[in-house]
Amino acid sequence: MKDVIHSDAAPKAIGPYSQAVVTRPGELIFTSGQIPLHPQTGVLVEGDITVQTQQVMANLAAVLLAAGADFSDVVKSTIFLTDLGDFLKVNAVYEAHFPSSPPARSTVQVAALPRGAKVEIEMVAVRS
Numbered sequence: 001m002k003d004v005i006h007s008d009a010a011p012k013a014i015g016p017y018s019q020a021v022v023t024r025p026g027e028l029i030f031t032s033g034q035i036p037l038h039p040q041t042g043v044l045v046e047g048d049i050t051v052q053t054q055q056v057m058a059n060l061a062a063v064l065l066a067a068g069a070d071f072s073d074v075v076k077s078t079i080f081l082t083d084l085g086d087f088l089k090v091n092a093v094y095e096a097h098f099p100s101s102p103p104a105r106s107t108v109q110v111a112a113l114p115r116g117a118k119v120e121i122e123m124v125a126v127r128s
Contacts, residue, residue, distance in 0.1 A: 005029070007066035010059040011037035014114060019063045027127035029067045033080065034059040035117035044115050049086040053093040054092075056121050064125060069096045073125040079107040080120040090119055 005020035012031065013019060020031040036045045036055035039062065040054065045055045064070055079090060095102070103123070113120050 001025075002076060003058065005067040007062045007063070009039055009040050009062035010034065011042055014042070015104050020067050022067055022127060029073070029123075029125040029127055031060060031063050031067075031123045033078075033120040033122040034063065035114055035120045037115070041121055042067055044117060049083075049089050049118050050093055051074060053090045053121075056119055057093060057097055060123060067125070068127050069125045072101075072104070073121045073128055074098075074103040075126055076104045076124040077106075078122050079105065080113060081107065082110060082111045082118050084109045086118065089121075110111075 001024040003022045004018045004020060010019055017032050022029050023123065034056050036052035037043065037059070038045055038055070039059065045051060046064055061071065064073070067108060079094070081087065081090060
């Protein structure tokens with residue numbers, strides 16, 4: 001059993017997937033990977049990896065909020081980068097959202113991401 005989550009404050013799905021799904025029972029929240037799309041226009045934000053990562057985190061915050069959670073509820077995240085050379089800049093933005101008790105995390109380099117994005121992040125959270 002699951003509940004599909006949707007937030008107008010995050011970009012619409014650009015394919016056949018939900019922004020997030022919450023399981024029942026257990027209340028686990030699985031977000032889809034978010035890329036740096038502007039929620040209202042659906043256009044990739046312009047800017048460097050820092051700007052793109054800030055938008056991704058804003059999108060994830062909106063999806064988590066719609067699911068009844070926030071970053072403090074995240075237990076696992078995965079970061080996909082097209083260039084691991086951007087790791088330190090991405091990490092600085094990411095770290096600001098987890099000042100204490102950060103979740104488990106994996107970071108991997110990929111050949112490409114949708115719409116030419118440089119970063120994509122997905123999360124798993126527990127609704128408290």
